[in-house]
Amino acid sequence: MPDTTTERAALIEGAPAPGVKKTDPIVVADGVQRTFGGVHAVDVDHVEIPRGAITALIGPNGAGKTTFFNLLTGFDKPNHGSWSFDGKPIGGVPAYKVARRGMIRTFQLTKALSMLSVMENMRLGAQEQPGENIARALVPALWRGREQQITERAQDLLARFKLDTKADDFAASLSGGQRKLLEMARALMSDPTMIMLDEPMAGVNPALTQSLLHHILDLKATGMTVLFVEHDMHVVREIADWVIVMAEGRIVAEGYPDQVMSDQAVIDAYLGSHHDTDLGDLSEEQQAELLDETQAEVEREEERNDG
Structure with a gap:
């Protein structure tokens, strides 16, 4: 586990x-609701995200995890509710202003601009690029120094994420895992206080998965708060300090990773309230494997239904 018991x-x-x-x-949310056609995609009474820790947000597909991310970061608007970040209310604040305040998020599907390097x-x-102002852009002396600082920062991060040899390549040429690394590195360009990662391990090969895990742990080591959505219970156990479980839009459980794996509310959320397997008789490793397998079967069934 990342932390000692104390x-x-x-x-x-x-x-x-x-x-x-x-x-x-660092984040406190109250009464947050988001409905789509009468369906409560998010219905969170109260939740708090601990500062300086790595928190995993887990739950079966359709639980409302990404929608909750979108609400917190200003990419969607709730029907009801309020929340604060670092002691200041940010409900209704546009996404770009949320980012400027230090809350940065990545996406399940990477958002790299393919035809840019x-x-x-x-x-x-x-942030704080004077060259983005039309008038200042005409006077190189006003933005050249800042551009050099930005470039040096980018070079340092690319080296840290082992993408420095790809600096001049089009983003479209990167593998799926490398795009995940690029998105995380780009998110750090603004020196955020908190980073929110939506399924950072999805579609990433095992070697890059380990690299991403180490980078996330490094973020915590620098004092950053991390909130991430993840389906892989082995990943959750390896790096998470705290776990929040969503099902049908609601928070059904919270706890330390080892406790959450054996929580009856979590078992019911993944397997249904009527199931034959007694997870209490399984080891933590076996519990994680069963929850992973169940989630994978749910996703396969959804794909068959879509087809």
Whole structure:
């Protein structure tokens, strides 16, 4: 586990439960609802995200995880609810302003601009670029120094993510895993306080998965808060300090990774309330494998129905 028992216990005030109060929350959300055609995609009464920790947001497909991400980061608007980031309300704040305040997110499907180079994609992630102003753009002395700083920052990050040899290549030439690395590196160009990763391991080969895991742990080591959506329970157990479980739009469980794997609410969310397997008789590794297999079967069934 990433933390010792003492460090982990310091995350919360009280016993693990949905909506439990955190010792030092960076995000606090209350009464957040988002409906689509009468269906409650998100219906979160109260949740807090602990500062400086790695929190996993898990749940079966259709649980509302990505929609909740979109609401928090200003890419969607709720029907009801309020939330704050770093002590300041950001409900209704546009996505670009949320990013400027230090909350940056990535997407399940990478958003690299394919016909720009890797370096150009990185430069786009930086804030405070005087050259974006038309009048200032006509005076190179006003923006050249900042551009050099941005380029140096980009070079450092590309080297850190082992993409420096790809700096001049089109983003379209990168593999799926390399695009994930590029998106994470670009998100760091703005020096965020918190980074939100939507299924960062999806479609990534095992070698790059380990690289991404190390990078996420490095983010925490620098004091950054990480919230990520993930289906792979082995990944969750390996790097998460805290786990939040969603099902049918609601928060049904919260806890430390080892506790969540054996939580009855989590078992019901993944397997249904009527199932024959007693997870209490399985090891943590076996529990994770069963939840992974169940999620994979759900996804295969959805693909068959779509076809």
